[in-house]
Amino acid sequence: MKNIEFQDLNIEKNILKAIEEMGFEAPTPIQSQALPKLYEGKDIIGQAQTGTGKTAAFGIPMIEKVNQKDKSVQILILTPTRELSMQVADELRKFAKYLPETRSLAIYGGQPIERQIKALKQGVQIVVGTPGRIIDHIRRKTLKLDKVIGVVLDEADQMLDMGFLEDIETILDTTPKDRQTAMFSATMPREIENIGKKYLKSPEKIKVVHKELTVPKIGQYYFEVKNHEKLDALCRVLDMEESELGMIFCRTKKGVDELVESLQSRGHSVEGLHGDLKQSQRDRVMKKFRDGIIDFLVATDVAARGIDVDDVELVINYDIPEDFEYYVHRIGRTGRAGRTGLAYTFVAGRQLRTLKALETYAKTKIKRKNIPTINDIAEKQRETIAKNIVATIEKGGIAEYTNFVEKLSEDHSSIDIAAALLKLMINKNEEESIEAAEDVASKDTGAEPGMVRMFLNIGKKHGATPGNILGAITGESGIEGNMVGVIDIFDKFTFVEVPEKHANKVLTAMNKNRIKGRKINMEPANKR
Ligand SMILES: Nc1ncnc2c1ncn2[C@@H]1O[C@H](COP(=O)(O)OP(=O)(O)OP(=O)(O)O)[C@@H](O)[C@H]1O
Numbered sequence: 233m234k235n236i237e238f239q240d241l242n243i244e245k246n247i248l249k250a251i252e253e254m255g256f257e258a259p260t261p262i263q264s265q266a267l268p269k270l271y272e273g274k275d276i277i278g279q280a281q282t283g284t285g286k287t288a289a290f291g292i293p294m295i296e297k298v299n300q301k302d303k304s305v306q307i308l309i310l311t312p313t314r315e316l317s318m319q320v321a322d323e324l325r326k327f328a329k330y331l332p333e334t335r336s337l338a339i340y341g342g343q344p345i346e347r348q349i350k351a352l353k354q355g356v357q358i359v360v361g362t363p364g365r366i367i368d369h370i371r372r373k374t375l376k377l378d379k380v381i382g383v384v385l386d387e388a389d390q391m392l393d394m395g396f397l398e399d400i401e402t403i404l405d406t407t408p409k410d411r412q413t414a415m416f417s418a419t420m421p422r423e424i425e426n427i428g429k430k431y432l433k434s435p436e437k438i439k440v441v442h443k444e445l446t447v448p449k450i451g452q453y454y455f456e457v458k459n460h461e462k463l464d465a466l467c468r469v470l471d472m473e474e475s476e477l478g479m480i481f482c483r484t485k486k487g488v489d490e491l492v493e494s495l496q497s498r499g500h501s502v503e504g505l506h507g508d509l510k511q512s513q514r515d516r517v518m519k520k521f522r523d524g525i526i527d528f529l530v531a532t533d534v535a536a537r538g539i540d541v542d543d544v545e546l547v548i549n550y551d552i553p554e555d556f557e558y559y560v561h562r563i564g565r566t567g568r569a570g571r572t573g574l575a576y577t578f579v580a581g582r583q584l585r586t587l588k589a590l591e592t593y594a595k596t597k598i599k600r601k602n603i604p605t606i607n608d609i610a611e612k613q614r615e616t617i618a619k620n621i622v623a624t625i626e627k628g629g630i631a632e633y634t635n636f637v638e639k640l641s642e643d644h645s646s647i648d649i650a651a652a653l654l655k656l657m658i659n660k661n662e663e664e665s666i667e668a669a670e671d672v673a674s675k676d677t678g679a680e681p682g683m684v685r686m687f688l689n690i691g692k693k694h695g696a697t698p699g700n701i702l703g704a705i706t707g708e709s710g711i712e713g714n715m716v717g718v719i720d721i722f723d724k725f726t727f728v729e730v731p732e733k734h735a736n737k738v739l740t741a742m743n744k745n746r747i748k749g750r751k752i753n754m755e756p757a758n759k760r
């Protein structure tokens with residue numbers, strides 16, 4: 233069978249021109265199957281994996297339904313979140329680039345309502361919005377839906393879930409009965425599909441069949457951790473990963489805030505997104521994330537569905553998702569439009585069972601992976617340096633340094649010279665951190681008699697916090713948490729105070745917990 237091309241789908245020529253400019257080469261399966269049905273005027277339920285172009289599958293035919301001469305609202309698209317409304321409206325605007333009379337507007341909570349009223353008055357045919365704000369406009373009579381001919385529920389299963397159902401019914405009741413209606417999502421639980429059928433006229437189901445619900449190009453792994461080790465483990469994973477852009481999901485808003493603070497204080501470039509932030513703040517964070525100004529977005533499930541940011545390479549479930557559907561959507565923020573991606577899930581306590589159930593639900597395999605050790609990270613650092621060296625040689629422009637090396641090589645082998653340079657490079661950070669730490673130690677005279685000061689070689693960079701240091705120690709029988717006082721945490725080291733008689737026990741306990749202790753100075757401070 234001949235592969236279907238966009239030219240075969242009877243797409244209006246102005247839209248065809250726009251999608252070619254956007255770099256779409258061939259329609260995705262959901263696009264080639266949904267477009268003809270929607271052109272026929274059928275109601276449809278569309279299910280296809282994350283990142284496979286469902287927006288265009290409903291967006292293109294809906295744009296074509298618009299009568300450009302008429303300035304009233306003709307198409308209504310409902311999405312569960314504000315960010316998604318904005319994104320879908322933006323994408324529709326791109327498809328309609330050469331149809332300047334066709335206007336789309338995003339309407340969502342948190343944005344000044346007056347601004348939206350003004351924009352609506354100027355005449356828009358396509359409204360993309362969140363249910364709450366749409367209802368608000370209906371009540372104020374600033375949005376009239378009596379001319380609507382097409383309605384789409386994007387992320388339909390979430391929209392028809394208990395939380396939104398009543399709002400959706402209210403909205404649909406204000407639109408004409410003879411409208412065309414479509415629902416789309418990557419997940420479509422049977423009971424939700426049945427609820428949905430109430431609003432659709434003899435719908436056709438288009439399910440792009442795959443063995444699994446998740447995208448095969450996303451590598452899926454899990455880490456088994458103790459709860460108190462989670463942050464440390466995450467920091468190591470982040471240190472090991474080369475990905476430049478990623479998302480980290482937490483269960484609660486508070487969890488997001490706390491993780492953002494912990495990661496920022498360790499020098500990671502992250503920001504948080506959740507429903508308690510002001511909309512202006514949410515917009516700022518999303519923009520920074522889309523522009524690649526921050527490396528990681530830490531978010532609640534508000535960012536789990538639909539969000540399309542190019543080049544997200546890694547998704548981390550810091551907290552395992554409670555609803556299985558959300559696993560599919562969260563990890564689907566990577567591996568979009570045929571790209572590859574990675575998804576990591578932290579499994580703590582008894583969650584291994586949840587993970588197994590998740591695998592069954594998504595019909596996928598999530599493989600176990602070990603948390604990187606400090607040695608793995610050091611190894612990785614060396615690999616990165618090696619790569620950079622090769623790249624620098626290949627790039628050229630090092631001639632001015634070769635004389636200098638030649639001179640040194642009169643007395644030393646080039647291998648020794650290179651090794652020494654590397655040592656200088658790698659140790660520089662470590663020594664700066666030791667110096668800073670020793671500087672504090674030398675000025676410090678506060679130790680009680682019988683106490684010793686020592687450094688443990690985990691620091692901010694490895695995720696040390698007073699909590700997890702004490703936690704690691706108390707995990708060992710016979711040593712009480714209050715026998716270690718954390719004085720200061722540096723980049724690579726933590727300065728602690730320990731009763732002299734327990735010092736060795738502490739070091740042993742730390743080693744057992746994979747946190748290597750290091751005795752830099754075991755002298756009681758008041759004897760120095
Ligand atoms: N035919 C195509 N060729 C190339 N890229 C495409 C094509 N169709 C869509 N895309 C791009 O693929 C990305 C994902 O599309 P989209 O956001 O519509 O996915 P989705 O199926 O709605 O995913 P989700 O379930 O996460 O909402 C977008 O950046 C979009 O521009």
Ligand SMILES: [Mg+2]
Pocket residue numbers: 286287386538
């Ligand atoms: Mg989508």
